[in-house]
Amino acid sequence: MSVSVRRSTAALVATGLLAFSLVACGSGEDDAADPGKPNDKKITVYSGRNEQLVKPLLEKFTQQTGITVQTRYATTAQLAAQLVEEGDRSRADAFLAQDAGALGTVAKRGMFTTLPEATSAKVPEAYRARNGQWVGVSARARVLAYNVDQVTADQLPASVFELTDPKWRGKVGVAPTNASFQAFVTAIRVQHGEQKAKDFLAGLRANEPQIRDNNIKIVEDVHGGAIQVGLVNHYYLGEIAKEHGTTPDGLKAKLHFFPDGDTGALVNVAGVGVLKRSAQDADTQTFVDYLLGAEAQAYFAEQTFEYPVMPGVAAPAYVPPLAELKVPTIDLNDLDTLDATVALIKDSGLVP
Amino acid sequence: MAVALLPLVYLAVRTAEAGADRIAAELWTERVGLLALRSLGLAAVVTVACVLLGVGAAFLVTRTDLPARRVFAVLAALPLAVPTYIAGFAWVSTVDRLAGFWPAALVLTLCSYPYVFLPVAAALRGADPAQEEVSRSLGRGGWQTFTAVTLRQIRPATAAGALLVALYVLSDFGAVSILRADTFTRAIFVAFDLGFDRTGALVLSSVLVALTVLLLAGETASRRRGARYARLGGARRNAPRLRLGAARWPALAALAGVAALALGLPAVSLARRLAAGVSRPGALAEVLTAAGNSLSISLAGAALTMLLALPLGLLTARAPGPLATVLDRLAYLAHALPGVVIGLSLIFFGITVAYPLYQTRWLLALAYATLFLPLAVGAVAGAAAQSPPALEEVARSLGRGPLAVLRTVTLPLTLPGIGAGAALVFLTGMKELPATLLLRPTGTDTLATELWTATAVGAYAAAAPYAALLVAISALPTWLLVARGGLLDKEDR
Numbered sequence: 001m002s003v004s005v006r007r008s009t010a011a012l013v014a015t016g017l018l019a020f021s022l023v024a025c026g027s028g029e030d031d032a033a034d035p036g037k038p039n040d041k042k043i044t045v046y047s048g049r050n051e052q053l054v055k056p057l058l059e060k061f062t063q064q065t066g067i068t069v070q071t072r073y074a075t076t077a078q079l080a081a082q083l084v085e086e087g088d089r090s091r092a093d094a095f096l097a098q099d100a101g102a103l104g105t106v107a108k109r110g111m112f113t114t115l116p117e118a119t120s121a122k123v124p125e126a127y128r129a130r131n132g133q134w135v136g137v138s139a140r141a142r143v144l145a146y147n148v149d150q151v152t153a154d155q156l157p158a159s160v161f162e163l164t165d166p167k168w169r170g171k172v173g174v175a176p177t178n179a180s181f182q183a184f185v186t187a188i189r190v191q192h193g194e195q196k197a198k199d200f201l202a203g204l205r206a207n208e209p210q211i212r213d214n215n216i217k218i219v220e221d222v223h224g225g226a227i228q229v230g231l232v233n234h235y236y237l238g239e240i241a242k243e244h245g246t247t248p249d250g251l252k253a254k255l256h257f258f259p260d261g262d263t264g265a266l267v268n269v270a271g272v273g274v275l276k277r278s279a280q281d282a283d284t285q286t287f288v289d290y291l292l293g294a295e296a297q298a299y300f301a302e303q304t305f306e307y308p309v310m311p312g313v314a315a316p317a318y319v320p321p322l323a324e325l326k327v328p329t330i331d332l333n334d335l336d337t338l339d340a341t342v343a344l345i346k347d348s349g350l351v352p
Numbered sequence: 353m354a355v356a357l358l359p360l361v362y363l364a365v366r367t368a369e370a371g372a373d374r375i376a377a378e379l380w381t382e383r384v385g386l387l388a389l390r391s392l393g394l395a396a397v398v399t400v401a402c403v404l405l406g407v408g409a410a411f412l413v414t415r416t417d418l419p420a421r422r423v424f425a426v427l428a429a430l431p432l433a434v435p436t437y438i439a440g441f442a443w444v445s446t447v448d449r450l451a452g453f454w455p456a457a458l459v460l461t462l463c464s465y466p467y468v469f470l471p472v473a474a475a476l477r478g479a480d481p482a483q484e485e486v487s488r489s490l491g492r493g494g495w496q497t498f499t500a501v502t503l504r505q506i507r508p509a510t511a512a513g514a515l516l517v518a519l520y521v522l523s524d525f526g527a528v529s530i531l532r533a534d535t536f537t538r539a540i541f542v543a544f545d546l547g548f549d550r551t552g553a554l555v556l557s558s559v560l561v562a563l564t565v566l567l568l569a570g571e572t573a574s575r576r577r578g579a580r581y582a583r584l585g586g587a588r589r590n591a592p593r594l595r596l597g598a599a600r601w602p603a604l605a606a607l608a609g610v611a612a613l614a615l616g617l618p619a620v621s622l623a624r625r626l627a628a629g630v631s632r633p634g635a636l637a638e639v640l641t642a643a644g645n646s647l648s649i650s651l652a653g654a655a656l657t658m659l660l661a662l663p664l665g666l667l668t669a670r671a672p673g674p675l676a677t678v679l680d681r682l683a684y685l686a687h688a689l690p691g692v693v694i695g696l697s698l699i700f701f702g703i704t705v706a707y708p709l710y711q712t713r714w715l716l717a718l719a720y721a722t723l724f725l726p727l728a729v730g731a732v733a734g735a736a737a738q739s740p741p742a743l744e745e746v747a748r749s750l751g752r753g754p755l756a757v758l759r760t761v762t763l764p765l766t767l768p769g770i771g772a773g774a775a776l777v778f779l780t781g782m783k784e785l786p787a788t789l790l791l792r793p794t795g796t797d798t799l800a801t802e803l804w805t806a807t808a809v810g811a812y813a814a815a816a817p818y819a820a821l822l823v824a825i826s827a828l829p830t831w832l833l834v835a836r837g838g839l840l841d842k843e844d845r
Contacts, residue, residue, distance in 0.1 A: 044794060050805060050808050050809050051797075051805045052805055052806060052808075052809050052811060052814075053809060070794045070795045071794065071795060072794040072795070073789075073801070073805065074789040074790065075545070075789075077544045077545045078544065078692065078786075078789060078790060081544055081550045081696060082696070082699055082790055084550060085550070085696055085699045085700055085703065086699060086703050087703070089703050089707065091710075091711065091794070177542045177545045177546060178545070179545065182546065210449075211451075211532060213529060213530060213532070214808075216808070216809065216810040219810075220810065226448055226449065236810070239809050239810050239811075240810050242630075242631070242811075243629045243630065243631050243810050243811055243812065243813065244628070244629070244630065245629075245630035338546075339549075342546045342549060345546060346383070346546070351539075351542050351546065352383075352387060352534030352535070352538050352539040352542055
């Protein structure tokens with residue numbers, strides 16, 4: 001007995017040691033407790049944008065500038081919650097977000113510094129914060145994706161509001177929990193008032209839409225023929241074409257841009273804000289300026305299929321240029337009145 | 353115990369901040385009532401299904417002459433290695449337009465019935481056949497003996513497994529978000545996404561805590577006091593195996609069918625995705641780094657959890673009473689909270705109390721301990737309860753001090769339980785996603801986070817190898833669990 005007892009105690013201790021040593025050896029460089037000092041050629045970025053999409057760009061940035069980037073990836077919503085929870089003890093220098101609404105949420109907490117005038121001024125007024133606390137770095141258009149075998153061009157609606165018509169019953173894909181859908185509903189409120197937004201959501205709900213978790217599943221199902229049309233952002237087509245090893249032209253899913261300034265053609269941005277603690281950090285400033293530079297802007301067009309916000313950089317080949325879109329006249333700054341939108345979406349019954 | 357209390361304190365602080373009006377506006381709605389009913393309904397349906405499936409499978413592999421029963425013992429436990437978000441995703445990509453309550457119930461059942469199967473199979477295997485023999489000798493038939501004796505013997509194991517399943521269902525976000533079953537946890541996740549509304553999400557979470565208290569109270573009340581079915585003395589002997597006769601084929605088909613749905617379908621779906629897409633995962637070094645991180649963080653989580661669980665488990669087994677019960681129940685409370693809430697509460701803790709630990713592996717390991725403590729406590733308490741306290745009393749009477757007794761008698765006797773608990777925590781930690789995303793050190797990727805990254809941009813082919821590796825690594829501790837339940841032993845008759 002005593003031998004086996006000793007052996008099992010030894011085994012227990014050994015297991016514990018093994019576990020702890022594994023942790024210890026792994027915790028050398030990447031358990032960065034060091035929040036970083038200004039101008040130390042190191043920055044920490046919280047990225048609500050996907051690692052697959054931005055990591056190559058951040059690597060280019062490091063090559064160009066010698067500044068290393070520690071990146072924390074999660075969903076934009078989770079990172080917004082995390083930043084608010086961290087408050088002024090956050091280790092983030094910059095927040096790269098999918099959506100103007102999330103940037104507005106963090107800005108409202110007074111956590112962003114005002115960007116230098118020279119930086120803000122580079123971006124067209126439509127795509128940055130009025131108070132200079134964040135700038136858009138790439139733009140995304142709301143579109144109606146449609147299956148080219150099931151819907152002909154002359155059947156496409158002239159306005160997003162036509163989708164509540166009974167002829168679209170059960171055929172429209174939406175992702176109501178998605179931030180881009182919320183921004184779109186906010187845009188309806190801003191452009192047409194509360195009642196119109198409420199009626200639209202009620203009509204959409206009554207039309208038994210195909211609800212999906214996110215935009216990418218909608219575009220997949222449109223391509224596959226399970227859904228005829230879906231309300232999404234334009235760049236998902238590029239992502240799915242990439243996964244299928246083809247170009248957007250090779251997919252069954254096509255894009256319809258709503259004409260004549262319809263709310264359905266809203267253009268939103270993904271953008272960046274700088275945390276107050278890094279107001280004086282030249283490295284962070286270099287990062288923001290890099291995102292607005294020619295290399296990064298071309299990257300957004302070519303690799304993530306978005307619209308560059310800087311004038312003079314070409315849009316992806318498969319979409320009309322940003323300047324030719326008949327976008328609704330909406331100030332993105334007004335999209336931070338999310339509370340009322342959220343209440344409307346919840347009441348509509350489109351989400352749990 | 354402070355570990356389990358952290359999220360509760362955090363919820364209390366944040367909910368109080370919201371103010372009475374806001375709380376009332378969030379809570380007293382028809383929607384919350386519906387969500388509560390639906391969550392409890394889903395928990396009830398899945399738990400009943402898991403008990404039927406788990407006990408049935410356990411009986412077939414331990415007490416009948418089913419062919420290839422050792423193979424099936426492993427297959428029945430393996431779904432534990434499949435995260436619900438992978439299973440859910442596999443199902444929606446296989447069956448068109450699958451969504452809602454019943455599909456979610458199906459996927460959750462297939463993923464979580466091993467929580468019942470494992471302890472029940474171990475109990476059936478370890479139970480003393482003498483009681484059944486007595487029952488038969490007193491004139492009861494086979495079926496009567498089964499319901500009157502066998503089912504009672506395995507009742508504690510069944511109840512423990514069922515409780516874990518119910519709490520798991522309450523906290524699951526993977527299957528319910530992919531299959532769009534509107535439960536509380538989905539509503540909490542949606543609340544974070546909708547308008548980045550932390551307060552609303554946390555107020556909803558406090559309702560989840562209330563539901564859990566209800567569930568735990570129910571389970572505690574239904575427990576029978578002092579029911580202990582340890583085998584005291586005598587040589588280990590196996591119960592005679594039931595001859596299935598012609599019924600063996602349908603039984604075999606049923607087990608094979610469950611395995612096909614729980615394991616085969618996700619595997620085929622992953623393979624199809626890999627073949628259809630052109631994206632590929634990063635360099636081998638990246639995949640290996642992610643695997644290494646998953647391993648080391650989950651191991652640290654398991655070690656820390658066992659360290660915390662050991663005293664609690666021993667207390668529950670050796671000094672049952674109101675104190676032990678309350679502590680034990682508290683450990684379960686955090687288990688039903690969604691990972692995102694645990695994650696935020698530990699951010700709060702890291703920022704305000706343990707800043708040097710913030711965004712290190714240690715805080716993440718602590719999150720796993722908070723989330724998975726009940727898995728470990730249950731295993732330790734179970735093992736300690738099966739070892740007779742008389743042995744410790746004898747050691748004390750022979751002059752050994754309490755610490756020496758702990759080291760030389762109690763710990764070795766509970767070692768199988770410690771191993772089982774650690775394995776369970778380890779493999780659950782491997783699958784964990786929401787808290788990992790919030791708490792991992794900046795720049796550290798694990799298999800689960802890589803999987804999430806790839807699927808979020810539709811790069812399913814790149815995701816498939818991570819998923820396969822995740823399941824493969826988790827299969828190892830699952831195997832250990834099966835082996836430790838005695839399910840792989842050679843027939844000893």
